[in-house]
Amino acid sequence: MTNRQPYTRKLDLKNGRIDMSHGSGGKAMAQLVDEVFVKAFANPLLEQRNDQAMFEVATGRMVVTTDSYVVSPLFFPGGDIGSLAVHGTVNDIAMAGAKPLYLTAGFIIEEGFALKDLDRIVMSMAEAARAAGVAIVTGDTKVVERGKGDGVFINTTGIGVVPPGVSPSGDRARPGDAVLVSGTVGDHGVAVMSTREGLSFETSILSDSAALHGLVAAMVAAVPGIHVMRDPTRGGLATTLNEIARQSGVGMVLSEASIPVREEVAAACELLGLDPLYVANEGKLVAICAPEDAETLLNVMKSHPLGVDAAVIGTVREDSHRFVQLETTFGGKRIADWLAGEQLPRIC
Amino acid sequence: MTNRQPYTRKLDLKNGRIDMSHGSGGKAMAQLVDEVFVKAFANPLLEQRNDQAMFEVATGRMVVTTDSYVVSPLFFPGGDIGSLAVHGTVNDIAMAGAKPLYLTAGFIIEEGFALKDLDRIVMSMAEAARAAGVAIVTGDTKVVERGKGDGVFINTTGIGVVPPGVSPSGDRARPGDAVLVSGTVGDHGVAVMSTREGLSFETSILSDSAALHGLVAAMVAAVPGIHVMRDPTRGGLATTLNEIARQSGVGMVLSEASIPVREEVAAACELLGLDPLYVANEGKLVAICAPEDAETLLNVMKSHPLGVDAAVIGTVREDSHRFVQLETTFGGKRIADWLAGEQLPRIC
Known part of the structure; x- marks a missing residue:
């Protein structure tokens, strides 16, 4: 009688629902953790079953990043909150030029949420993590009363290791640098909004949600001195470029x-x-590099499946106003300012 | 004109409220991050202002742990969700015998939440982090519509470094080991429940919320070979001991x-x-050690301010049923089983 399970019946993953006891810290929570989370995320660190996961490191640089995911709806064309919670955090690690290693997962679940949906989301996270080569090594589950949450919110925090000689940072854009984007913009937001608004189009629009660490690994192998990488998520491409302009104290012309x-x-x-x-966007990145590296970088990006539509879209300029400007197709210029209001609530 | 701020007026921290634009990724969010989070958490890693924080590591063992905090009410005698979110995660790191280094912070805020309360919570987090010697190095802010959250939920994820030779783990309890607790049990839960139920007592009951890494450092310095440490949070002392009994394949008599x-x-x-x-409990720990180390460990605990009420409370036994048994004051024995239902919802 080793490793006695303290519960008598399996969870009903078909018709069961989350109740407050699943967040109590007691028997019901242990069972949820066993039969939903540990089952899906299976890895030796998680199976330590302590309140923390221990891992070995070698001297060097690491990065840590965190994001909470509150996307609505939970399931959308091209992904769901589970795969998004893996891709988004993997990408924030990758934007430092780093190799993602470990994720943590914190769930805040609303009472009454269908176990079937939770299981589907968790399986999707597990699949995305496997594909990205990261392990989900520790987690936490909280339950809130009906009407105090919205289905499920997920926090993932990621840890990665940065290769020597690689140091992209938002404050390293320099006048003359080239600005590149890895592909088409707007796909994720439009996929989610279309679902939310009940719109359907002739061609279905899929979220671009994807893990970019493979693309990044190819990019830093070819151009280790990339100045800036960032994924244009909330606020989109324009807001991301404004953030970088502010951090670096430069302007840009696109x-x-x-x-x-x-x-x-x-x-x-x-x-x-x-x-x-x-x-x-949830599967795109912006890269800024020295002008002499731009062609190499573009070619590397275009030869990766997640960068086939990559393009050089502009140049960094001296500008005391830190403006991001657009040269329009009609030859004029307009300022692409920060997103001021709220364009898309709960998009990630 | 260096480092131009993209906003014209300061946030109204006295009368302002969170609206959906604070989660949009645009200008309003950048201002919230600057004037509430970065101001309070000020540290060089956070001020990198990238979507991830980079830090140097030396070869060795690290731990990572995550917790989401959904405590209700947000403010309670002896603490609030902010200090709790620091203490709880610092403690999960400390339970590995590790020194806490960095925290990440993810906020899910309900539309309409008072900026005054958010600022108070963030200041409390900052103060707790400073007192514990940890830096909050990266974060994330999401906003959900009114009625889709409950004020604020906070995820903190912590990273720590484990000293050589220290390896407490829930699966290391052995028959004959002594079971110790660092002080009185039940304070946190009762403080929160009393507030929630509107009860008042002659003596006000305060949460024991506290960072235990200092106590742990003293303990592992004296007895590096401590077998198990764990903080009895949700589910309390009885559930925590049952978890350990299950992991180690033993029983206990208290x-x-x-x-x-x-x-x-x-x-x-x-x-x-x-x-x-x-x-x-949010400021207590259970320790299990070899019988010959029990007196040393107890003395070290008692001479630390957070361990003055420490006690040896029982012994680990061989038991194929993994039972945690209580010898009652009347000489009988009863089984202290896992918490089965939900005793205290949203206690942390």
């Missing part, structure tokens, strides 16, 4: 025509009253 | 009379229909 936007995304944006430059 | 419980906590528990052995 060529509007060179920014890749899918035709169906552009059409949906018009219908929804959105500007694709401010719409969230 | 002497009920030796378990320290404050008189006013015992009285409040009677009134509330609670058993103090199942009530959450």
